[in-house]
Amino acid sequence: MQHLVIVGGGHLAAALITGLYRQGFDGRVTLLSAEDSLPCNRPVLSKEYLKGELTEEGLALVAQHVWKDPRFTCQLNTRVSEIDRQQKTVVANGHLVPYDQLVLATGTTPRRLDIPGHELAGIHYLKTLFDARQLRGALQPGKRLAVIGGGFIGLEIAAAARQNSMAVTVLEAGERILGRVVAPEVSECFMQLHQNHGVDIRTGVGVENFMGQQAIEAVRLTNGEVLAADQVVVGIGVVPEVSLAQQAGLECDNGIVIDQCCRTSDPAIHAGGDCAVQFSPLYNRNLRLESVQNTSAHAQTILAQLTGQPIPEPAVPWFWSTQYEARLQIAGLNPDYDQLIARGQDTQARSWLYLKQGRLVACDAINRPADFLQAKKMIMTETQIDIPKAEDINIPLSQCIA
Known part of the structure; x- marks a missing residue:
């Protein structure tokens, strides 16, 4: 029997295990996860779970009956420290585990944020269910929360905290919130959204050090101001976990390099999800995307490889975020757009189109799912946009073709 070993307990692992179970995989699958819980729905940890709208039972990504199947084994609290590509083994908690195929x-x-005071209690990072559990217990009404970083994670946590009646300050070192992912006009829209809900947003300011005896009491800013805080959340981005791949001598470049079949430089080892970098024919460059959509696409590709099925066609990247009553859906990537078209003025429901030489390359839609869905199709077909029509929100986006 073929033995597939998966290192990591997130969405990619869950999608692979579920897919292999449904397809009647005739080998064995071993999941090696450093976490203390089974794969869970991580994107909602900063949204519905923090707000108390979801229980831990509602987070599971793999049905319980799958784990009762003897073909599928999960080892939690298990850290993989080494890959031996010649012997086809990994070292997990000091023990050798052989593999025929390996997925990273x-x-x-x-x-x-390793600044003075970083070891104080009450300073949170969010990745795992354990992190979210600790943070949810810390979001107490009437307490003061400082959120360092104005990206999606930081703003989603800020929204959850405000909805739990905390006093919230967001500290963003850049000139604007969401500066790496959306246009200035969209940043301004979310700035107003949070301010309308009572969030104090400071931009262009960094953090000098954390202050307190044993637990956090205040944050000293780079402008000299001291901001009182009972809890702190740090959300300043992530780095791909490539140390294991590097130890094994696999090609890495801001992620584990994979081909269109999600194979690494070793054909017996696949990789996917947030840790992987892959060439995008649509955008004509290497991309490392941090999204469930991208992870799911990689899972389907690896699944096809393992079961001898055709490789799925590439899809347009998409992302989403929920903050208060606003559901933002992003289709495509916008790093080199040359024109921005606004559809509508209603702060509750509007969208923006990113064009490059008249062609639609990305769309940000707030509470306008039809624009989002139509934009995904039009980006893939490199559709030229009729700008006067596109500016009229009453005309369906699909009819705004030049």
Whole structure:
């Protein structure tokens, strides 16, 4: 029997295990996860779970009956320290585990803020269910929360905290929140959204050090101000977890390099998800995408490889975020757009189209799912946009073709 070993306990692992179970995989599968819980729905940890709208039971990604199947084994609290590609073994908690095929689903690690006071209690990072459990218990009404980083994670946590009646301050070192992912006009929209809900947002300011005896009491900013805080969340980005791949001599470049079949430089080892970098024919460059959609696509590709099925066609990247009553859906990537088209003025429901030489390359849609869905198709077909029509929100996006 073929033995498939998966390193990492996130979405990629869960999708592979579920898919192999459904397809009647005739080998054995061993999941080696450093975490203390089974694969869970991580994107909702900063949203519904923090707000108390989801229980831990509702987070599971793999049905319980799958784990009762003797073909599928899960080893939690298990750290893989070495890969021997010649012998086809991994070292897990000091023990050798042989493999026929290996999948690296190692994901990312939150970027640490190692400044004076970083060891104080009450300073949180969010990745795992354990992290979310600790943070949910810390979001107490009337307490003061400082969120360091104005990206999606930071803003989603800020929204959850405000909805739990905390006093929230967001500290963003850049000129604007969401600066790496959306246009300034969209940043401004979310700035107003959070301010309308009582969040104090400071941009262009960093953190000098954390203050307190044993637990966090205040944050000293780079402008000299001291900000009182009962809890701190640090959300300043992530780094791909590639140390194991590097130890094994696999090609890495801001991620584990994979081909269109999700194979690494060793054909017996696949990789996917947030830790992997792959050439995108649509955008004509290497991309490492941090999204469930991308991870699911990689899982389907690896599944096809393992079961001898055709490789799925590449899809347009997409992302999503929920903050208060606003559901943002992003289709495509916008790093080199040359024109931005706004559809609508309603702060509750509007969208923005990113064009490059008249062609639609990305769309940000707030509470406009039809624009999002139509944009995904139009980006893939490199559709030229009729700008006057596109500016009229009453005209369906699919009819705004030049």
